[in-house]
Amino acid sequence: MSLRSTAKRWTYLTHRWLGIGGCLLMLLWFVSGMVMLFVGYPKLTPAERLAPLPALVDARGWQALSVLPEAVRQAPERVVLTTLRGEPAYVVRSGANVGAWSAHTGQALPPVSAQLAEVSAAQFAGGPAFVGAMPLDEDRWTHSRALDPHRPLYRVGVGGAQPGDVYVSSRTGEVVLDAPRLQQRWNYVGAWLHWLYFLRMQSEDPVWTWTVIVLSALCTVAAISGVVVGIWRWRFRGQYRSGSKTPYQEPWMRWHHLIGLMASAFVFTWIFSGLMSMNPLGVFSSSRASLDVARYQGVVPVDAGVIAQPAALLAAVHTPRFVPVEIQWRRIGGELFAVVLDGNADSRVVRERGGALQVSTAFGAEWLRGRVAAMSEARLRGFTILQAPDAYFYPRAAEAMNGAAVRRFPVAMADFDDAEATRVYVDLATGDPLLTLGKRERAGRWLFSFLHSWDLPAMLRQHSARLVVLLLLSLAGTALCATATVIGYRRLRMTLRHKRRHAHHARSQRVDTATSNSAIATPTKAAMRPK
Incomplete structure (x- = not known):
């Protein structure tokens, strides 16, 4: 057999058996992908987080930044004044550590209990929180690494306009994720199924990671070998004896060939790009950290003066159209700034100059x-x-x-x-x-x-046009994988029948051989009579 014939044979066999092994998985990927065009994995957007927060209005008696412990103030990643558990509080995050201090007393807030988590959840949802907040480290909706500083979490069932589950930080009492019940149900046939999260046990799970990478790689090979086989089998010049350009007359095979030729490029790129989403072997991660954010932030400034006073900041930015709900302090170039946000995620930048506060909507570009x-x-x-x-x-x-x-x-x-x-x-x-x-x-x-x-x-x-095109192509991919599933099932059934028939034939041959040998070895009565 020539090298060309051998390569062709192995291409056919590769497509056949990888297709049989992966067709059902790819079918689930296409179906769940269409669901994901409309319903995403649960997440908390900045607008969703800010909208339920009460306004910061009367700041009389609130302590300044200097009330925070010295160790906390040395190099915080971010300091935020917000409302926790019904009272104003400072939330300080530094790396993987996060904590909360009362803005009234400056004392560290006590650990979050189930009852306090229910209070935070009810405030966020604008409806009742059901008794029985459940502590957990991780579940099917909380795999995000961004939630690690807040673990363990409290899961609280809530009512209101969107009944479902709300997840509350056990460190601060903040709501860090919401998962409406309707969104959860759609996710079982959407993102949760698409990403094979039923195999994922924790936020960092190398077994799940490599399982998805290997399965995606095998399905990519199945797709590209299908493209090659489909082109080989198509008569670009002339026709087969049937008068068709495809050799397949059986309906399932014929449709699989025709749909594959039309949608193969899309199917291949979608499966391949899904593999790329896993960043295999870190191919899309820069080899070294090229930027130093600490240099951008500069030295730790003195958190004193009017910029560190919540009451002064709120008085400077409050207008009938801008009602603050959160203050975030950050340092840039060794200077302390305050970014004040309202419930619509609109913001104001406040800086101190000569003991007075200056308010703007953005930082100057040249500065x-x-x-x-x-x-x-x-x-x-x-x-x-x-x-x-x-x-x-x-x-x-x-x-x-x-x-x-x-x-x-x-x-x-x-x-x-x-x-x-x-x-x-x-x-x-x-x-x-x-x-x-x-x-x-x-x-x-x-x-x-x-x-x-x-x-x-x-x-x-072009949102609507893009959506229609993606749905049509996804339906083509679904049809291609559905025909492959039927063909694969028939092939497996035929193979198993052939093996059973072969095994039955082998047993029959062994029985016949044993009977013949027995007949030869056993003398007849006539042969045993003495002459």
Whole structure:
């Protein structure tokens, strides 16, 4: 057999048996993918988190930042004044640690009990919280690594406009996730099924990770071998004896061939991009940290003065159209700023100058440029203010996988002249670095996000047309996998029947042979008579 014939044979066998093994899984991926176009995995968006918070109005008697313990004030990642358990409180996060202190007394708040978790959940949901908050470390809706500082969590059933479950931090009493019951039900045939979360035991689960990677890789091989086989079997010139360009006359095989030729490119790219979503072997992670956020933040400033006084800040920003619900302190370039937010996620930037507070809606671009340049030792080769989405920084709907990520405009885009060609997007409204990309992350954006979601800003603007096209292509992929499932079932049934028939034939031959040997070995009575 020639090398070409051998390669063809193995291509056919690869597609046949990988298709039989993976057709049902790919069918589930396409069906659940269509559900995910409308219903996403449970997450808490910034707007959802801020909307239920009560207004911060009467700050008389509230303590300043200096009331916090010295160790906490040394290098906090973020200090937030919000409402916890019905009272104003400071929430301080530093790395994987998070804690809460009373704004009235400056004392650390006591551990969160089930009853306090129910109070927080009821305030968030705007309806009753059912008694019996359940402590848990992790369940099917709380695999996100962002929840790790808050574990264990309390799961509280709530009523109201969207009955379901609310998850409350055991460290601070904040609501960190909501999962409406209707969303949960759809997720069983949506994201939970699509991501094979029934195999995932914890937020960091290498067994689940590699299971998904291996299954996705095998299905990718099945898809690409199917493309090759489909092209081989199609008569581009002439016809088969049946008068058709496809050799298959049996309906299921015929439809599988025809649908495969029409939708094979889409099926392959979707399965392949699903594999890329797992970032196998870290191929889309930059080899080294190219930016130093600590340099951007600068030295720890003195948290004294009027900028550290909640009452002064609230008086400076409060208007009939802007009612604060949260204050966030952050440092940039060694200077302390306050970012005040209202229930609509609108914000104001407050800075102190000569003992007076100055309020603006955003940081100045030129001032921010100098601070952003300190992020890296490499030269800052570009600094642009974007007023609209580009190919890498763009908002997504809440149901999308990254729907909770902050993507607002204007935003500063800074490019560094380092080995990774690092780009960072900095929010002008808060000063937060929102997205950092190196060469590898940019490649992942195209090989995963674009191929899997068709999420170029121009496509996202044509929401209805994009949705219709994705649904039609998904239906084609579903039909292709459904025909493969039927063909695979028939092939397996035929193979098993053949093996049973072969085994039965072998047994029959052994019985016949044994009978013949017995007849030869046993003398007849006539032969035994003496002559």
